[in-house]
Amino acid sequence: MKLVPVADDDPRTVLRAVRQALHGAGPALGLGMPGSAPVDVPAGTAVVVTTSGSTGVPKSVVLSRNALTASVLATADRIGDGAWLLALPAGYVAGLQVLVRAIVAGREPAILSGVFSAQSFTAAALSMASSDGGAPVPTYTSLVPAQVTRLLDAAAEDTTVLRALRSFEAILVGGQALPAAVRERAVDAGVRIVRTYGSSETSGGCVYDGVPLRGVRLAVVGGEVRVAGPTLADGYLGRPDLTENAFVVDDDGTRWYRTGDDGLLEDGVLRIRGRLDNVIVSGGINISLDRVEQIVRTVAGLGNAVVVGVADERWGEASVVVVSREEFGARDEDAVLSAARTAVEATVGAHARPSRIVLVGALPTLASGKPDREALRLALRAPGG
Template sequence: MRLEPVVGDDPREILRSLRSALHGAGPALGLGMVRDAPTEVPAGTAVVVTTSGSTGVPKSVVLTRDALTAGALATADRIGDGAWLLALPPSYVAGLQVLVRSIVADREPAWLTGGFTPRAFTAAALMMLSTDRGTRIPTYTSLVPAQLTTLLDAAASDESVLRGLRSFEQILVGGQAVAPATLERALDAGVRVVRTYGATETSGGCVYDGRPLRGVSVRIVEGEIQVAGPTLADGYLGDPGATDLAFPRDPDGTRWYRTGDAGILEDDLLRVRGRIDNVIVTGGINVSLDRVERVVRSIPGLESAVVVGVPDARWGEASVAVVPRGEALRRSESVQLEEARAAVTEEIGAHARPNRLVLVDEIATLPSGKPDREAIRAAVVALHRP
């Protein structure tokens, strides 16, 4: 089967090609393809999404028609059917799934005019409001946490933004953990948010508010979250070794995806604890940067902090909290750092305390909206290089 690379993020072009690919009439789409990638894909492939993730290592994930459709149908089964607003890049799996859900529901999606801003989001959201034979058509969208925070900030002084947010039956939020303070703000504002968990390899979010979607199974093996079900990707294009490693099979033939995320199951609810490999060794002790980040984000003014590990002459490695300058409260950096260090000491231990707080004009992000941790780490190292 032929793979046709798509250049750029034009939602019209991607929607047109995606509709053809899902119906089996056209070639598979190649989103974010790297040079010298294979141009032939297995039969049944709809999309190949190449993503570097936060590590910078490209992976070309093969998603079939069946997997993408299963994810869309399971989402409708969980939260309902309706019209979707595309507010994310369609080359990112969460944005791609907005288009898939629209195609499966046989509804035209809406999208923003220009880039993402509170004004553009609100205009698109309020224009979607409509009825069918007197019954309101539910609307949905998918965001990353940074977008939700931006909209909540704007809604505090602009009633129209708040109306736009409240107009959605549900807003899916994923891509990274949502700070508890952000969830509380959304709840207080009357905004209906669903936290999603998943990956490109699972056709996007497959666990909503801790509960797997229909047909999806979750287990914990040696602390790692593994996922099975009809939404799994076929594997990595042109890399059978990596595919076998990431998608092991049980003796009964059940195929699982090893997420690389740490987690636990409590009362059948999945709780994600961060990346297994996002760990530094400081003073001979392993420290999960994800865990430190969660605690730091509980401090007022540090809700958007990103914690990275950097070389340290004394301890080998140390953690640094990086915060957008515009979101930090009007207190000195030293005061906020001490508050963060105290909270981390109480929750985790003194060994895990961040040793610096760095204010930046803007947090570097990947196209998906996730923090670009490698770029952030490199910038911090360069900033403090002798």
């Protein structure tokens, strides 16, 4: 069958194309794909999502109708069914799945108009109120942590924003780790947050609050998290080498996706510790930048900071904390760095302490809302970085 690239900057265009692809009435659609020429894809394909991820290396993930539908039904099984608000880019798998959930539920999604802001989100959320047979229809949305932080900040000053946040039966939050302090703020505010874990290769979030969705299986092999189940992608378009490496079949015939994430399974609950490849070697010792980042974000002024690795003349590599000036405020840089270094040393060890703090106007982000770590690394390598 044919795959036709679709501009993913217009969610309504994506919605129409996804609806046709899911119902088998139209070609598969390609999101985030360069060029415009149709290409052949496996039968049953609904969408191909091309993402660059944090490394800048593009991958085109082939998602079938069955995988997307299985994910939607498992989500409804866990959190319930209702109306959905799209507040993420439609070309990002979490945004795409908002549209698919709405299609499967037979409801038109609400779509946030224009640039994301507390005001536009609030207007869209409060316009969703409806009833079915006299009973209120539950509402849902998906956000990334940076959006949650922005909305909670606004809600502290505006009760209308708080009312909008509280109106949702559940707000799925994924794309990156949700800082513990942000989650606590949401809970204290009465906002129902569900932390999700997954990727384009798993049709989006497949583990909610550490527990896999119905039909999803988890394993940790050599410290790496693996996922199995009906939500898995078929592989990578035109890259059999990448597909073979990422999707493996065990002796029992079960197909697993190798996530590349370092994690633990404790009493059936998954805990992610970071990326296995997001590691630097400083003074001959391996340091997980994700682990350092988790600790750094507990320090006041660094709640949304990003930790990246840079070359270091003495140690070979070192970690740097990058944070926006707006979040950092008027705090004393030396004092905050000292607090961050002390916290990291107490948890990981002196070898993992960050070397410095870099203040920027705004953290660069990918279309998904995740921090663009590759852009940060390149900027820090540049003269004066």
